[in-house]
Amino acid sequence: MFSLPIRVYWEDTDAGGVVYHAQYVAFLERARTEWMRAHGHGQERLRREHDLVFAVRAMVVDFLRPARLDDLLEVSAGLLQCRRASAVFGQEIRRGGERLLTAQVRVAALEAGSFRPRPIPEPLYGQLKALESGADTGIGA
Template identity: 75%
Template structure:
């Protein structure tokens, strides 16, 4: 089953993702969200290594708002959704969710900042890349 968002990345809950009760530890959701955003970027032709090498650019999480709605459990098959909500000159905002089938377990809004890869200082997104990302807003 796909996420309700534009892009969906599958994952499964392993023992290492859970607490002693077999429930996904809250911090593990951050890894699920990060991996899905990385795969979304790769699917758009903007893999992280390519951005670093060709544009001296990395994205770093600046802020997150997460609503934990229901727990995921050991061995659950999950879909982690991603949609680019907004892209600005030096940042982007993603809508994300985690689902088990049709059931929404978590929703998140994630703001990432554009940084130069060498010094991790804020920088604008190069114009051709910005144009490409802006074309993906809402998709």
């Protein structure tokens, strides 16, 4: 599974030094973006070459433990399922070996110009399909 290190800064926290819940969504987004880039599909390239963007359609997040100021987090992303016009990612945030958060994120494929749903173009679909892990994220566990 792909993993992105992220340091928690003051701007990520509330007045008590605990990561604000909405900031976790930004951490998850960065990891999915870097996962795509690591597989040769940066967002600008997808837009330019395929007229394609991905937008979050649904998200299930299980907050298990808080992250705090100065923590070094590992934010992971893996493709669980790729369909013709959507994909589902499994994600986790860990601090050391401790799991802080699990998430399952469904993204929809959209035409970049109109933001209308569209199928993922070949051969991109085939490349993403080959990267499916099908692994369980542990949501609800």
